[in-house]
Amino acid sequence: MSTQTSxxxxxxxxxxxxxxxxxARDIAPGSFVNLGIGQPTLVSNYLTxxxxxxxxxxxxxxxMGPAAVGDEIDGDLxxxxxxxxxxxxxxxxxxxxxSFAIMRGGxxxxxxxxxxxxxxxxxxxxxxxxxxxAIPAVGGAMDLATGAKDVFVMMTLLTREGxxxxxxxxxxxxxGVGCVTRxxxxxxxxLTGPHGVTVRExxxxxxxxxxxLVPLPLKKAE
Amino acid sequence: MLKxxxxxxxxxxxxxxxxxVMIGGFGNAGQPFELIDALMECGAKDLTVVNNNAxxxxxxxxxxxxxxxxxxxxxxxxRQSDSWHFDAKYHAGEIELELVPQGNLAxxxxxxxxxxxGFFTPTGYGTTLAEGKETRLLDGKWQVFETPIHADVALIxxxxxxxxxxxxxxxxxxxFGPIMAAAAKHTIVQVSExxxxxxxxxxxxxxxxxxxxxxxxxxxxxxxxxA
Numbered sequence: 001m002s003t004q005t006s007x008x009x010x011x012x013x014x015x016x017x018x019x020x021x022x023x024a025r026d027i028a029p030g031s032f033v034n035l036g037i038g039q040p041t042l043v044s045n046y047l048t049x050x051x052x053x054x055x056x057x058x059x060x061x062x063x064m065g066p067a068a069v070g071d072e073i074d075g076d077l078x079x080x081x082x083x084x085x086x087x088x089x090x091x092x093x094x095x096x097x098x099s100f101a102i103m104r105g106g107x108x109x110x111x112x113x114x115x116x117x118x119x120x121x122x123x124x125x126x127x128x129x130x131x132x133x134a135i136p137a138v139g140g141a142m143d144l145a146t147g148a149k150d151v152f153v154m155m156t157l158l159t160r161e162g163x164x165x166x167x168x169x170x171x172x173x174x175x176g177v178g179c180v181t182r183x184x185x186x187x188x189x190x191l192t193g194p195h196g197v198t199v200r201e202x203x204x205x206x207x208x209x210x211x212x213l214v215p216l217p218l219k220k221a222e
Numbered sequence: 223m224l225k226x227x228x229x230x231x232x233x234x235x236x237x238x239x240x241x242x243v244m245i246g247g248f249g250n251a252g253q254p255f256e257l258i259d260a261l262m263e264c265g266a267k268d269l270t271v272v273n274n275n276a277x278x279x280x281x282x283x284x285x286x287x288x289x290x291x292x293x294x295x296x297x298x299x300x301r302q303s304d305s306w307h308f309d310a311k312y313h314a315g316e317i318e319l320e321l322v323p324q325g326n327l328a329x330x331x332x333x334x335x336x337x338x339x340g341f342f343t344p345t346g347y348g349t350t351l352a353e354g355k356e357t358r359l360l361d362g363k364w365q366v367f368e369t370p371i372h373a374d375v376a377l378i379x380x381x382x383x384x385x386x387x388x389x390x391x392x393x394x395x396x397x398f399g400p401i402m403a404a405a406a407k408h409t410i411v412q413v414s415e416x417x418x419x420x421x422x423x424x425x426x427x428x429x430x431x432x433x434x435x436x437x438x439x440x441x442x443x444x445x446x447x448x449a
Contacts, residue, residue: 058324059248060394075250076395082249093393095400095428096248096274097332100325104345123348135312136321137301138351143325146345177348177364 007220010203013186019154021046023112023184026152031109032056034144037081039154040112054090056108058140060099063091080140100140103147111148113141115155115180117170120216122180122192124153125172138175145176157185157213164214166190166197187213191221198222224387225436226416230260233410233438237261237375242270244331244371244402245283246378249275252395254379254412256440258282261377267291272331272371274324274398276300276308287311296371298324323351326368328401334370335404335433342367376406380429383411385419387431396428403433410436 014022016039024046027033034056035041044066047053055064057079064079065086073084094102102108117125127141128134145151155165166183182200183190188210189200197214198221199207211218227233234257237243243261247253262285269292276295277284286292288307295317300308311317322330323345333341342365346352356367378399380389389411391399403409416439 057394059251060397074393076252076393078249078251078394082251087393093391093396095396096324096328096398097401100328104325104329104343128350133313135301135309135319137299138321138323139299140324142323142349142351143345146347147325174349 007199007202007207008205009201012204014203015186016042017045019184019186022189023152023154024048024051027051027053027110029053032062032107034058034103034108034111034148036111036113036141036144038114040114041081043112043154056099056102057085058099058103058144060094060096061087061091062094062102063088065091100143100147103140103143106147106149108148110150110152111144112152112154113144115153115165115183116172117165117167118153118155118180118183118192119170120166120168120192120197121194122151122178123170124151124175124180125170126153127175128173130171130173141175145179150181151176151179153180153183155183155185157187157210166214166216168216190218224431224434227436227438230256230412230438230440231263233257233412233436234260234264234266234377236408237264237266239266240268241266241374242272242372244272244373244376244378244398244406246376246398246402247273248394248397249278251393252379252391252397252399253282254377255282257377257379257410257412257438258286262286262289262291268293270294270296272296272327272373272402274298274327275302276305276319278302279304280307284308287317290316292317294318294320296320296322296327298322298327321351327371328398330368330371331398331405332401333368334372335401338370340367340369371405373402373406374408376402376409378402378409378411380411380413382415382417382422383413383434383437384417384422384431387411387434387437388422388427389413389429389431389434390422390426391428400429403429408435409433410438412438412440414441415439
């Protein structure tokens with residue numbers, strides 16, 4: 001088997017749910033995890049009981065359960081996306097400063113975020129397009145990017161226009177510097193760090209084909 | 223001196239023009255809607271408001287903004303699908319915005335209540351929100367100097383108060399309540415229930431009564447006086 005094909009673990013690019021499933025599988029048992037709003041929330045659908053993952057939501061809770069339905073809906077029990085959720089046995093509540101201390105203090109193992117762009121050195125841009133008339137809104141994005149031991153990004157590799165979101169340097173305003181450790185995309189999983197970007201696996205294409213799409217040097221992960 | 227007050231109107235009557243007012247809540251959870259409505263009616267203007275958001279829909283804080291009572295918002299997430307009153311004022315240049323990352327907002331509020339003169343945090347380093355701020359390399363991480371946010375008044379919501387003003391909250395409605403109660407010179411709390419002193423387990427009190435100045439019960443009849 002050639003080196004090109006040895007990285008390919010799927011015949012086709014991954015859909016959103018398949019990607020969420022892959023991220024869920026990569027989360028170590030017993031981890032404390034924060035899932036960002038949007039696509040990262042899908043990851044919770046694929047976490048297994050055996051993994052014993054505790055979910056954190058930055059508005060002040062550990063032990064968050066699935067979205068609330070019907071009679072479970074309680075206006076005082078919501079997640080960071082302001083969606084009604086449920087509590088699991090062993091859940092705890094705390095105020096906002098404690099919640100962000102959990103994050104900033106490095107107590108969370110993993111947070112999973114969406115992104116507009118990720119740079120070669122793991123800079124993250126996900127809060128602002130930089131459009132001059134846009135009202136800026138940051139929420140907890142910068143805190144999440146800074147605090148967790150590992151920051152995983154989930155995104156499509158390319159924009160709708162076909163431009164790589166994995167870039168040499170972010171052109172959008174930064175959320176955090178050098179914070180991203182892994183990038184899960186529909187076409188490949190990238191590992192980022194101070195020594196550049198490596199490719200762990202590819203989906204429906206070879207490393208060489210990925211290299212043609214991404215404007216920075218890629219290596220095969222060790 | 224802790225006071226139990228019969229109506230939300232009386233509770234907010236002392237709020238002056240130009241005050242800095244912290245308002246608890248994250249989305250609708252923990253928002254003291256009745257106190258905000260009373261603030262609207264009392265007519266105070268030129269306010270600086272500290273809240274996570276900048277009002278939703280056509281109620282509460284959104285109406286204060288619409289009526290031009292708010293000179294400045296300090297918040298983390300002003301742009302929402304239903305934040306049209308803030309959006310209009312912002313685009314018209316009629317409201318000032320200090321945008322703060324959510325955890326920095328919480329910690330700056332906490333610092334004010336704890337008598338901390340400022341702190342260094344890695345959050346926001348290298349971003350536009352840290353421009354012009356002092357930075358230092360501490361513990362191997364670049365960090366940004368942030369200052370406390372003090373307030374004249376805090377309006378918060380809790381589940382229960384006892385006769386000493388000790389508070390307990392409900393689920394994620396706790397959010398900013400405890401830190402805002404400590405950060406403001408005068409803290410006004412709306413509660414669903416006032417319980418006799420001694421009936422809250424001291425181990426479970428979340429906000430000690432020392433931080434609370436006024437308590438008003440909002441659901442049902444007027445606040446019961448308890449000692």
